[in-house]
Amino acid sequence: MKHGSGSGSSRIGGLMLVVLLAALGFRCAGPEGDQALRIAMIPKLVGIGYFEATEQGAREAARELDVELVYDGPTDARTEDQIKMIDGWMAQGFDVIAVAPNDPEAISRTLRSAGESGALVLTWDTDANPELSRRSVFVNQAPNRAIGHTLVDIMAEGVQAQGASLSGDYLIVSGTPTASNQNTWMTYMRERIREKYPEMRLLQHLTPGEDQQKCQEQTAEALSAYPDLKGIWGITSVSFPAVAKAVRDANKIGRIEVTGLGMPEEMREYVKDGTVREFCLWDPVDLGYLTLRVAHRLKQGPLPPGRYDFGRLKGVEVRDGEVLLGPPLIFDSGNIDDYNF
Amino acid sequence: MSWIERMSAGVDSAPPGGRSYRRVFGLLPWVLLALALLLVFSQVRRPALLVEVWVPWIEVGTLAFVMTAIILTGGIDLSVGSMVALTGMVQAVLWQDWGWSIEAAAAGALLAGALAGGLNGLLVVAGLSPLVATLATMALYRGLAITVAGGDRVTGFPPSFLDMGRLLGIPSQFWLAGLVFLGMVLLVHHSRFGRWCFAMGDNRQAARFAAVPVNKVEGVLYTINGLVAASVAVLGAMRHDASIPDAHIGTELQVIACVVVGGTLITGGRGSVLRSLLGLAVISHLDVGLQFLSSRLVWLTAESRLIAIGILLILVAVWNQRSQRES
Numbered sequence: 207m208k209h210g211s212g213s214g215s216s217r218i219g220g221l222m223l224v225v226l227l228a229a230l231g232f233r234c235a236g237p238e239g240d241q242a243l244r245i246a247m248i249p250k251l252v253g254i255g256y257f258e259a260t261e262q263g264a265r266e267a268a269r270e271l272d273v274e275l276v277y278d279g280p281t282d283a284r285t286e287d288q289i290k291m292i293d294g295w296m297a298q299g300f301d302v303i304a305v306a307p308n309d310p311e312a313i314s315r316t317l318r319s320a321g322e323s324g325a326l327v328l329t330w331d332t333d334a335n336p337e338l339s340r341r342s343v344f345v346n347q348a349p350n351r352a353i354g355h356t357l358v359d360i361m362a363e364g365v366q367a368q369g370a371s372l373s374g375d376y377l378i379v380s381g382t383p384t385a386s387n388q389n390t391w392m393t394y395m396r397e398r399i400r401e402k403y404p405e406m407r408l409l410q411h412l413t414p415g416e417d418q419q420k421c422q423e424q425t426a427e428a429l430s431a432y433p434d435l436k437g438i439w440g441i442t443s444v445s446f447p448a449v450a451k452a453v454r455d456a457n458k459i460g461r462i463e464v465t466g467l468g469m470p471e472e473m474r475e476y477v478k479d480g481t482v483r484e485f486c487l488w489d490p491v492d493l494g495y496l497t498l499r500v501a502h503r504l505k506q507g508p509l510p511p512g513r514y515d516f517g518r519l520k521g522v523e524v525r526d527g528e529v530l531l532g533p534p535l536i537f538d539s540g541n542i543d544d545y546n547f
Numbered sequence: 548m549s550w551i552e553r554m555s556a557g558v559d560s561a562p563p564g565g566r567s568y569r570r571v572f573g574l575l576p577w578v579l580l581a582l583a584l585l586l587v588f589s590q591v592r593r594p595a596l597l598v599e600v601w602v603p604w605i606e607v608g609t610l611a612f613v614m615t616a617i618i619l620t621g622g623i624d625l626s627v628g629s630m631v632a633l634t635g636m637v638q639a640v641l642w643q644d645w646g647w648s649i650e651a652a653a654a655g656a657l658l659a660g661a662l663a664g665g666l667n668g669l670l671v672v673a674g675l676s677p678l679v680a681t682l683a684t685m686a687l688y689r690g691l692a693i694t695v696a697g698g699d700r701v702t703g704f705p706p707s708f709l710d711m712g713r714l715l716g717i718p719s720q721f722w723l724a725g726l727v728f729l730g731m732v733l734l735v736h737h738s739r740f741g742r743w744c745f746a747m748g749d750n751r752q753a754a755r756f757a758a759v760p761v762n763k764v765e766g767v768l769y770t771i772n773g774l775v776a777a778s779v780a781v782l783g784a785m786r787h788d789a790s791i792p793d794a795h796i797g798t799e800l801q802v803i804a805c806v807v808v809g810g811t812l813i814t815g816g817r818g819s820v821l822r823s824l825l826g827l828a829v830i831s832h833l834d835v836g837l838q839f840l841s842s843r844l845v846w847l848t849a850e851s852r853l854i855a856i857g858i859l860l861i862l863v864a865v866w867n868q869r870s871q872r873e874s
Contacts, residue, residue, distance in 0.1 A: 246842070252849055276842040281849045286603070286794055289787065293599040294838050299592030311702040312789035315709075323596060338788075 242274050245302040245501050246295040247494075248288055249279040250331070255471055255547030256490050257306075260331070263494030270517055271502050276300070285309040289316045296320050302501045304345075306331035314338035326504055330497040336527060342504055343524075345497045347488040347531045348387065354394025356534050357465065360484045361437050362403050364463040367483070372403055374436035377428055378411035379421055379449050379466075381442040388441050391467075395439070406436075414445065421448030422455075429456050440466035446485070450476040470537050470545040477542050486534040490547055492519060493531055500529050575866050576808070579859070580829045586836025590843075602720050602786065604831035606631075606779050607798060608824065609724045611805040612731040613772045615823045618806050619735065620747040620764060621815030622677040624772050626667060628798035629688035632791070634660045634773075635780035636692045639701035639790035649708045657777045663688055664773020668766040685799070693792045700791040704784060712785035719782050727775055731820045740764065748815025805830055808863045810870075833859060 247264055249257035261277045268275035276295070280287030285308045293316065295303055303325050307313040310333060317339035321327045330345040365372055378395065380388045392411060399406050409432065414420035421444060429435065429452065438453065440446030446466035453462050454476065464476070465485045476482040499516035503509060509529075513521045523530045537545070591597060610627050617624050638656035641647040647655065663684070670680035714722050735741040743764050746754040755761055784790050803813075809826025811818025837855055841847035 274842075278841055278849065281853070284793070284796075285789075285791065290600075290603050291838065293596070293602070294835060295842075297591050297593050297596040297600050298839055298842060300842075309700060309789070309791070312700055312787055312791060315786075315788050319599070323593075 242272065243302065243502060243505055244274045244276075244298075244300045245304065245498065246276045246278070246292075246300045247304040247330075247497065247501075248291055248306065249277070250288075250306050250308050251283040252279045252281060256469065259490035259545075259547040260306075260494030260497075263491035263496075264498045265494075266491075267495045267498035267502075267517060271498070273498075273502060275498065279306075283308045285312045288313060292316050292320055296323055296325060300325060301505060302326045302328070304328050304330055304497050304501050305334065305341075307334045308332075310334045311338070317341055326501065328497070328501060328504065330493065343500065343509065343527055343529055345493065345500055345529045345531070347490075347493045349523075349530045349533070350387075350390045351394050352533045353467070353486070353488075354391045355398045356486050356536070357391065357439055357441065357467070358395050358398040358403065358406075360465050360486065360536065361439065361463055362406070364465060364483045365436055368460065368463065370436065371405070372436070373405040374407065375409050375432050375434045376406050376436055377409045377425075377432070377438045379425055379438060379440045379445040380411055380413050381416045381445060383413040391441055409435075416442065416444045418444055418448045421445045422452045425449045425452035426456060429453070429458060429462070435462060437463035437465070440464070440468070442466075443468050443472065447472050447476065450481045454479065454481045469547055470542050471547060473537070474542055477537070477539050484536055484538045486536045488531055489535040495519065496522065496529065496531055576810070576825055576829050576863070579863075580825070580832060583829060583832030583836045586840055587832050590836070590839035598717055598721075600835055601831065602718050604827065604834070605718075605720045605724045606783065607801045607805060607831070608827040609720070609727050609775060609779055610772075610798070610802045611823045611827055612724075612727050612820050613768070613775050614802050615806050615809075615811055615818060615820050616731060616735050616741075616744055617677075617768050617772060618748075618803075618811055618813060619744045619815050619818055620768065621751060622671060622765065622768070623681065623803065623813075624667060624677065624769060625681040625799045626663070626685040626688055627772060627776050627802055628795035629685045629692065630660060630663050630773055630776035631780045631783070631795045631798065632793065633663060633688040633692040633695075633780075634777035635784055635790040635794065636695045636701070636792050638781060638784060640695050642704070643701050644696075649705055653708075653781045656781055657774060660773040660775075660777025660780070661770050662773070664770040664776070665766070667773065668769030671765050671769060672762045689793075689796075696790075696792065698792060700789050702789045704788055709785055709788055712782065718786060720779075720786070723778055723782055727778075728820065728824065735820050740767075744768075745816060748812070748817070750816075801830070804860060807867070808860065810867060812867075829863075830856070830859075 249260060251257065257279065264275060264277055278291060288305070288308060292303060292305065303320055305313065305317065307329060314335045315338065317327050317334055321340050327341045328343050328345065329341050331347060333344040334341055362372060378392060380392065396408065399408060412424050412428065414424045425438065425448065438449050440449035446468035449466065450464050453459065453464050459479070459481050464482050467487055468485055469487065473482060473485060496516055496519055503516065509524050511525050513523055516522050519532065522532065614624060614627065634656040637659040638652045641652035641655045642649050667681055667684055671677050712719055735744060743754070743759045746757065746759050747761055747764060751761065805826040806823045807813055807826065808829055809822035811822055834856060837847060837852045841852065
């Protein structure tokens with residue numbers, strides 16, 4: 207070492223220590239008796255309510271099934287950190303790796319080599335590129351049709367509960383124009399309106415981007431531009447609270463029905479003050495629970511399409527390469543305090 | 548053993564007195580490394596796959612070998628992470644939007660790296676403090692990286708390009724790291740250029756008076772850094788089939804940490820490339836070891852691992868301070 211032990215004897219001693227301990231470590235790592243299934247689950251990031259809720263569900267299932275679960279993810283939603291962790295788990299010899307990818311494409315090669323070196327790879331919350339990643343299944347929380355239809359149904363209920371007729375103008379506030387989730391939901395919303403509530407008139411939807419301020423401004427403009435407006439959907443977790451705020455600021459609580467897709471934590475104040483009566487989202491606890499159950503089930507054999515019971519979740523639909531979590535969860539003033547994500 | 552002796556000979560100087568005390572201090576990084584190795588190897592079931600785990604750290608190491616030389620001159624380059632991201636995006640855009648062949652695009656990325664590094668060198672030579680200059684270019688290059696492809700990451704590179712991600716069965720990053728390591732050892736410890744570096748870090752004014760071509764040394768070093776950053780970017784694209792504009796955020800800190808934990812003086816004048824290899828070994832083993840351990844210990848989350856690494860850095864910094872006061 208430069209600052210003292212120039213003789214090198216300490217360096218030799220140090221190296222010997224290193225080699226000794228490494229050898230010791232190898233011995234510790236030797237064959238282990240326990241054959242418990244080892245599952246690693248990686249969210250997009252840790253430390254936010256949504257992915258804490260999914261962890262809660264996953265741990266519940268892990269306890270029931272008596273499997274070893276590691277639930278860990280990056281502190282920022284970044285692909286390179288996810289890749290680092292997945293490579294680490296592979297060296298540790300995990301049997302199953304369940305990933306919620308931050309980037310469906312950039313993670314695919316890592317998932318593929320994980321699969322090739324013997325692990326079972328599945329995705330949840332967001333799918334990876336199925337061909338490139340060769341993941342076994344995607345646990346899909348958002349049956350798009352159910353979400354689109356439920357959004358329209360709770361809007362209709364809400365307007366009728368105010369004693370008003372359904373006929374009038376309705377507006378959807380989305381996020382970016384290319385967001386595929388949102389565009390799919392809107393297709394199903396239009397379908398539901400056509401089939402069940404033809405008297406609802408849909409205005410051209412707004413795409414202010416994932417920007418709270420813009421959402422609020424454009425909603426406020428729409429509120430003054432369309433006097434016959436009956437209801438507004440905010441269908442991203444950004445646009446929904448912004449829409450609610452715009453309606454509240456315009457003193458239109460009770461006259462304009464507001465609903466959408468959002469997180470209970472962010473929407474609580476608007477449910478409490480009556481701006482929002484009901485809204486929906488899938489149950490993230492169930493999503494984590496189902497993902498772990500599916501991982502465990504897949505280790506026992508293939509999962510042909512059909513309906514299955516996964517623990518407390520009954521009759522879950524399995525399609526080709528996809529497992530669907532049931533219908534979305536509906537939040538109102540009665541149950542919103544039970545959720546903390 | 549003897550090759551280590553030989554390589555660090557001439558850098559190491561043994562001041563007289565207090566040998567046994569300092570010998571204990573000198574052991575600290577080795578003890579840490581041993582503990583970290585124990586951590587890693589007690590958790591590994593498939594050691595062959597460790598190679599993959601180490602790729603991100605080998606990238607950090609590659610950059611740290613060059614950074615060592617820069618820090619030896621009393622400089623620093625905070626823009627390395629941004630340069631990796633920028634050159635990766637330059638390659639992607641040249642290939643995807645400009646229709647260049649992937650090889651030409653890779654050459655373009657290297658050129659962009661040399662230019663970016665050259666600009667750093669130019670600013671430093673012009674008299675800006677390296678800290679300020681590269682802090683500015685860190686933001687500039689990151690901004691450019693995000694702008695060139697509209698913030699999108701680029702994927703879908705040709706298979707022939709992706710196949711070069713491995714050479715003789717191991718990730719190409721290892722070959723690059725070996726090459727850069729040897730190159731920097733020769734440059735820093737076995738050439739006149741290297742002696743200039745030490746002289747500049749020791750006393751810049753005196754070095755100028757002693758006719759050391761200070762500007763030339765700085766220009767060359769910062770440009771090399773850009774080139775190496777670009778090489779890391781090209782190999783990264785091969786491995787992941789993706790160029791990501793917000794990749795390598797914070798990499799510069801890991802790089803500098805390797806250099807400093809190794810024992811190179813952050814103010815320059817003392818240290819060696821070999822020491823940075825030691826620093827890399829300590830930090831990477833601890834990081835990977837703690838990550839492995841976290842599968843056993845639930846409380847060892849990503850956040851608490853950060854805390855552990857932070858405490859380690861403080862420990863080593865204190866150790867460095869003390870041993871410097873000693874000598």
